[in-house]
Amino acid sequence: MINVTIYNEFIHERNDEAVKAVYPNGIHEAIKELLSEDKNFNIRTAVLEDINESLSDEVLDSTDVLFWWGHLGHDKVPDDRVNKVCERVLAGMGLIVLHSGHYSKPFRKLMATCCRSKWREDGDRERVWLVEHYHPIAKGIPEFFDIPHEETYGERFDIPKPDDVVFISNFSGGEVFRSGVTFTRGLGKIFYFRPGHEEYPIYYMEVVGKILRNAANWCYNEGFTAPTFGHYEKR
Ligand code: ZN
Numbered sequence: 001m002i003n004v005t006i007y008n009e010f011i012h013e014r015n016d017e018a019v020k021a022v023y024p025n026g027i028h029e030a031i032k033e034l035l036s037e038d039k040n041f042n043i044r045t046a047v048l049e050d051i052n053e054s055l056s057d058e059v060l061d062s063t064d065v066l067f068w069w070g071h072l073g074h075d076k077v078p079d080d081r082v083n084k085v086c087e088r089v090l091a092g093m094g095l096i097v098l099h100s101g102h103y104s105k106p107f108r109k110l111m112a113t114c115c116r117s118k119w120r121e122d123g124d125r126e127r128v129w130l131v132e133h134y135h136p137i138a139k140g141i142p143e144f145f146d147i148p149h150e151e152t153y154g155e156r157f158d159i160p161k162p163d164d165v166v167f168i169s170n171f172s173g174g175e176v177f178r179s180g181v182t183f184t185r186g187l188g189k190i191f192y193f194r195p196g197h198e199e200y201p202i203y204y205m206e207v208v209g210k211i212l213r214n215a216a217n218w219c220y221n222e223g224f225t226a227p228t229f230g231h232y233e234k235r
Helices: 017-022 027-035 048-054 057-061 079-090 099-103 105-111 206-219
Strands: 002-008 041-047 065-069 094-098 118-130 144-154 164-170 176-185 188-193
Touching (some): 027 065, 027 206, 041 048, 057 079, 065 079, 065 099, 079 105, 079 176, 079 188, 094 105, 099 105, 099 188, 105 176, 105 188, 144 176
Parallel strands (some): 065 094
Antiparallel strands (some): 118 144, 164 176, 176 188
16 A cells, blocks of 8 residues: 655645535545546645644554645744755655645745746636656656646746756746646655646546556655665675
8 A cells, every 4th residue: 555645734724714515525435536547645634723733753664655735834834844854855755746845945945946937817728748758757648638627837947957858838928837847856756837827627537546546646655775875895
């Protein structure tokens, strides 16, 4: 079994009627539903309100893959939780950062760049192109798919050079964006996936579910040998 934890700050869905109508139980529950199709996942959820418990050391130490959705509450995430997430990634935990999570503290710390982009919010159509067909995250995904209404992000997206650019999006204003990118930090694999603005029903789309399930399986580091660091006797 792969232990998956989904962190969602869970603020928009309680403060904003329009968002509540789309995700009455929160974005984390919609993602959980998508991931549940893979019977190999043991899924927990965590929210900002009780982050010290729902994302405790114990939870993170027993998490193989962590999903992260945040926006309004980035700065409210305690630094010791951020440090613990980053420490776990370096030790081999997979991390999947969604949409506005590009500006979350753990992602910025792991990237060490500002991680900003340009954006506009007018419900534009997003076309997501698959560009690395061989990648495990791309398995069973069509060459392109459309999201009827999305928030627009545009380059430059200030990230370090990714290991792979799996998806690129375009929008009607001509903007392009590296929408699916992978990184390695320490022993941990990281996938950033752009779609998922809170006002649109994106986490009900089957193709998005397939990508997130593929990504969780790809990020999972199964039974690797932990390295020895520091002073070492000849043997
Ligand atoms: Zn957004």
